[in-house]
Amino acid sequence: MSLAMQVGQMPRRPNPSKQPSAAPISPTASQTIFQARGLRKVYQTGELDVVALQGVDLDFHMGELVVLLGASGSGKSTLLNILGGLDVPTAGSLRYKGWDLSGGGERTLTQFRRNCVGFVFQFYNLIPSLTARENVALITEIAPDPMKPEDALDRVGLSHRLDHFPSQLSGGEQQRVAIARAIAKKPEVLLCDEPTGALDVTTGITVLEAIERINRELGTLTVVITHNAAMAAMADRVLHLSDGHIIKESHNEQRVDVKTLQW
Numbered sequence: 001m002s003l004a005m006q007v008g009q010m011p012r013r014p015n016p017s018k019q020p021s022a023a024p025i026s027p028t029a030s031q032t033i034f035q036a037r038g039l040r041k042v043y044q045t046g047e048l049d050v051v052a053l054q055g056v057d058l059d060f061h062m063g064e065l066v067v068l069l070g071a072s073g074s075g076k077s078t079l080l081n082i083l084g085g086l087d088v089p090t091a092g093s094l095r096y097k098g099w100d101l102s103g104g105g106e107r108t109l110t111q112f113r114r115n116c117v118g119f120v121f122q123f124y125n126l127i128p129s130l131t132a133r134e135n136v137a138l139i140t141e142i143a144p145d146p147m148k149p150e151d152a153l154d155r156v157g158l159s160h161r162l163d164h165f166p167s168q169l170s171g172g173e174q175q176r177v178a179i180a181r182a183i184a185k186k187p188e189v190l191l192c193d194e195p196t197g198a199l200d201v202t203t204g205i206t207v208l209e210a211i212e213r214i215n216r217e218l219g220t221l222t223v224v225i226t227h228n229a230a231m232a233a234m235a236d237r238v239l240h241l242s243d244g245h246i247i248k249e250s251h252n253e254q255r256v257d258v259k260t261l262q263w
């Protein structure tokens with residue numbers, strides 16, 4: 001069976017009992033979603049090579065909340081983009097539930113992005129002429145087994161803002177619409193690149209609460225990028241990135257309630 005066909009059969013919702021029969025990726029395969037080994041990324045710009053990732057090894061597990069912490073330029077977005085199938089590594093391997101994402105080609109990556117991943121970025125990228133409900137419906141209309149836009153917006157606490165346009169919403173509310181849009185197709189993976197980067201602390205907390213709740217209630221593997229060390233406490237696991245390397249990994253025995261975070 002071709003790789004593309006295998007990926008086309010990926011389960012669209014978390015379902016540990018439906019692991020692919022092909023190529024278990026580790027002894028703990030029932031829990032492992034991603035396995036990266038020796039990931040390198042080199043950007044070639046003119047005569048200058050920029051090494052953004054210098055050999056990253058990591059495993060991500062079903063349902064965990066991971067914070068990826070690092071200074072500006074440390075390679076966080078590069079890593080997240082590769083995990084989400086938006087980019088490919090220059091070298092190394094990346095496997096998702098036994099499928100090879102580093103060598104699978106564009107069709108594989110498209111299927112993977114479409115069926116398995118939701119993205120949230122610092123800027124919300126909502127369509128200004130569409131209401132909150134319509135922005136989410138753009139995704140639910142093309143997803144195979146989506147939740148209703150109203151349900152997705154309810155999960156981020158926006159049931160009372162369904163028919164508001166982005167210009168009628170606060171920054172935090174707009175970001176929560178973007179989160180609803182990302183999770184409405186019920187992805188197994190939610191990747192967030194500095195989701196609170198444009199927000200003040202209080203508003204940022206409401207956005208993090210929405211992300212934490214999605215992770216807890218839907219079991220979505222959630223990766224949150226930040227350079228804000230205070231956010232580490234909300235995670236199950238924290239990966240510290242520096243100069244294209246993971247230099248430290250820490251585990252939190254208990255996740256701290258997002259409401260109590262301060263920065």
Ligand SMILES: Nc1ncnc2c1ncn2[C@@H]1O[C@H](COP(=O)(O)OP(=O)(O)OP(=O)(O)O)[C@@H](O)[C@H]1O
Binds near residue numbers: 078
């Ligand atoms: N498309 C690109 N072309 C060339 N160099 C790039 C490109 N994207 C990123 N880089 C370089 O790769 C390195 C890592 O960038 P990356 O965006 O992953 O960092 P980051 O940790 O997300 O930083 P920030 O916190 O500022 O968003 C940086 O030195 C950056 O200049």
Ligand SMILES: [Mg+2]
Binds near residue numbers: 076077078193
């Ligand atoms: Mg970045």
